[in-house]
Amino acid sequence: MSVLRLPLLKVSYRAVRVWQRNLSVLLRLWKTETWPPFVEPILYVVALGLGLGGYVSRIEGLSFLQFLAPAFVATAAMFVASFECLFGSFVRMEFQKTFDAILATPVNVEEVISGEILWGGSRAVFASLGVLVILAFFGLVHSPWALLTLPVAFAEGLMFASLAMIFTSVAPAIDSFNYYITLGLTPMFLFSGVFFPIDSLPRGLQILAWFSPLTHAVAMQRALVLGHLNGHLLFDLLWMLVVTFIAANIAIDLMARRIIK
Amino acid sequence: MSEPAVSAGKLTKCFGSFTAVDAIDFAIRAGECFGFLGPNGAGKTSTMRMIYGFSPVTDGELNVLGYDVKTEIRSIKCRLGVIPQEDNLDPDLKVLQNLIVYARYFDIKKAAAVARAHEVLEFVQLWERREEHIRFLSGGMKRRLTIGRALMNEPEILIADEPTTGLDPQARHLVWQKLRQLQSEGVTLVLTTHTMDEAAHLCDRVAIMDQGKILDIGTPSELIDKYVLPEVVEVRVAVGRMEPLIMKLQQLSLEFDAVGDVAYIYARQGGEWETALSSEPGVDRLVRRRASLEDVFLKLTGRVLRD
Numbered sequence: 045m046s047v048l049r050l051p052l053l054k055v056s057y058r059a060v061r062v063w064q065r066n067l068s069v070l071l072r073l074w075k076t077e078t079w080p081p082f083v084e085p086i087l088y089v090v091a092l093g094l095g096l097g098g099y100v101s102r103i104e105g106l107s108f109l110q111f112l113a114p115a116f117v118a119t120a121a122m123f124v125a126s127f128e129c130l131f132g133s134f135v136r137m138e139f140q141k142t143f144d145a146i147l148a149t150p151v152n153v154e155e156v157i158s159g160e161i162l163w164g165g166s167r168a169v170f171a172s173l174g175v176l177v178i179l180a181f182f183g184l185v186h187s188p189w190a191l192l193t194l195p196v197a198f199a200e201g202l203m204f205a206s207l208a209m210i211f212t213s214v215a216p217a218i219d220s221f222n223y224y225i226t227l228g229l230t231p232m233f234l235f236s237g238v239f240f241p242i243d244s245l246p247r248g249l250q251i252l253a254w255f256s257p258l259t260h261a262v263a264m265q266r267a268l269v270l271g272h273l274n275g276h277l278l279f280d281l282l283w284m285l286v287v288t289f290i291a292a293n294i295a296i297d298l299m300a301r302r303i304i305k
Numbered sequence: 306m307s308e309p310a311v312s313a314g315k316l317t318k319c320f321g322s323f324t325a326v327d328a329i330d331f332a333i334r335a336g337e338c339f340g341f342l343g344p345n346g347a348g349k350t351s352t353m354r355m356i357y358g359f360s361p362v363t364d365g366e367l368n369v370l371g372y373d374v375k376t377e378i379r380s381i382k383c384r385l386g387v388i389p390q391e392d393n394l395d396p397d398l399k400v401l402q403n404l405i406v407y408a409r410y411f412d413i414k415k416a417a418a419v420a421r422a423h424e425v426l427e428f429v430q431l432w433e434r435r436e437e438h439i440r441f442l443s444g445g446m447k448r449r450l451t452i453g454r455a456l457m458n459e460p461e462i463l464i465a466d467e468p469t470t471g472l473d474p475q476a477r478h479l480v481w482q483k484l485r486q487l488q489s490e491g492v493t494l495v496l497t498t499h500t501m502d503e504a505a506h507l508c509d510r511v512a513i514m515d516q517g518k519i520l521d522i523g524t525p526s527e528l529i530d531k532y533v534l535p536e537v538v539e540v541r542v543a544v545g546r547m548e549p550l551i552m553k554l555q556q557l558s559l560e561f562d563a564v565g566d567v568a569y570i571y572a573r574q575g576g577e578w579e580t581a582l583s584s585e586p587g588v589d590r591l592v593r594r595r596a597s598l599e600d601v602f603l604k605l606t607g608r609v610l611r612d
Contacts, residue, residue, distance in 0.1 A: 058410070061409050061410050064409060068402065072397060072398065072402070140393065140395070140397075141389075141391055141392075141393035142393065142395060144359075144389060144391070147359055148357055148359065148387035149407070149410035149411055150379050150382045150410065150411060304361065305320065
């Protein structure tokens with residue numbers, strides 16, 4: 045069992061070098077890379093909150109927009125971290141051979157993959173920050189606790205980056221990612237308490253929703269933005285950390301086997 | 306004699322049930338240019354990848370700069386430069402940035418990296434292009450930049466996997482010139498090639514590999530002396546005329562290889578037999594030349610196409 049080998053133990057500070065490489069590229073491409081996280085949430089808030097929201101009654105004592113908007117802090121992090129470690133990592137590995145180039149230096153394969161996951165987590169923070177700024181602009185942030193959404197977004201980003209990386213490690217070609225998106229990300233987006241509380245689902249689906257990593261991220265981010273703190277959030281955080289630890293080890297192990305021949 | 310730069314004992318690499326490198330022994334001296342020569346699939350690249358720590362060793366011993374690759378690969382990688390077969394420059398970064406980012410993997414500080422990148426770009430004649438996008442570089446420039454990148458950490462050993470494959474003759478000669486210059490500065494060169502020309506131009510010694518084994522190791526001239534006669538006459542015949550030619554060659558008791566429509570005749574020197582052959586019916590062309598490493602190579606690995 046790959047997780048028992050704990051490949052994370054082979055990771056040194058050099059993982060940061062890989063993270064820095066991705067940052068250097070982002071800074072060079074900043075014109076195309078930095079604005080979408082700020083524009084997308086505006087579209088969502090206007091279309092779903094102001095448009096659709098007028099037809100929806102109050103949820104848990106909140107207007108639809110108040111209920112919905114904080115969840116986007118979590119969904120943005122999920123999408124950005126996942127796409128980074130699906131398409132981004134795959135392109136770097138297979139098309140640009142960036143990993144091969146790095147592996148000729150003192151950086152090892154475990155560090156390359158950890159650096160990629162760290163990078164996915166960092167981009168998630170940036171995406172969540174974008175949403176948070178837009179929510180604040182629309183008057184939808186109600187508590188200074190909202191600042192804690194950023195470290196939570198990092199943890200969430202690491203989790204989705206690791207899960208995506210597991211899939212990338214077995215993806216034969218770049219179009220394989222359709223499976224992960226359609227069967228993984230889309231159902232999570234729809235059934236993890238983003239648009240409605242999961243208690244309104246039938247019992248079976250509720251249990252499934254509990255296993256959705258996004259459910260725990262949405263619960264935390266919503267609570268922090270609204271300032272509705274409760275003890276259950278610590279459990280959600282623990283859930284995410286445990287899943288991240290297991291997924292990251294599996295992802296690193298599988299990627300190492302794919303790359304090192 | 307000083308310690309070898311690279312030494313291998315019964316070095317083996319298997320992929321599943323396939324043995325790519327089959328218990329080979331060799332020692333590369335510090336400061337020499339050593340070439341692995343062989344057809345595709347001979348095990349050259351697998352050997353190189355073990356030396357620079359990309360592929361784990363399946364069995365046997367492999368020491369680089371006195372370190373065991375199995376246990377101290379990081380110490381080795383700090384002192385190696387690698388020029389890979391496939392271009393893997395960072396297409397999202399400009400020329401100079403490619404070097405700076407690469408230096409970071411070696412923990413070279415920013416100021417030192419910038420200074421070193423300047424030296425290196427001057428050396429590979431790309432300083433004027435330091436702000437260029439990678440996609441606007443020609444194949445030869447990319448290859449030079451890849452060489453420059455491999456020099457960022459001032460390596461003691463430079464490993465080059467087919468360093469000039471796909472380059473035009475001018476670009477190839479420039480790469481050779483740069484590699485020779487590095488060797489003269491004391492860098493040990495280890496390269497693979499399947500062009501004999503390259504091996505003859507660059508290598509002090511070559512190991513001829515085939516099917517995972519090393520067939521022989523020596524200087525190009527030693528190998529030529531050992532395996533072929535100094536002169537080669539190539540005789541091309543018309544369709545259907547090879548059989549009679551072979552009979553004729555056997556009659557004259559000449560040493561030869563017949564492949565397709567060409568017979569390669571090995572001789573100590575020319576002679577009357579040449580004139581005799583040129584008047585044979587069906588002989589289109591007859592060319593005499595000096596024997597080269599290519600003849601040794603083909604003699605040892607066979608003139609049949611490999612895939």
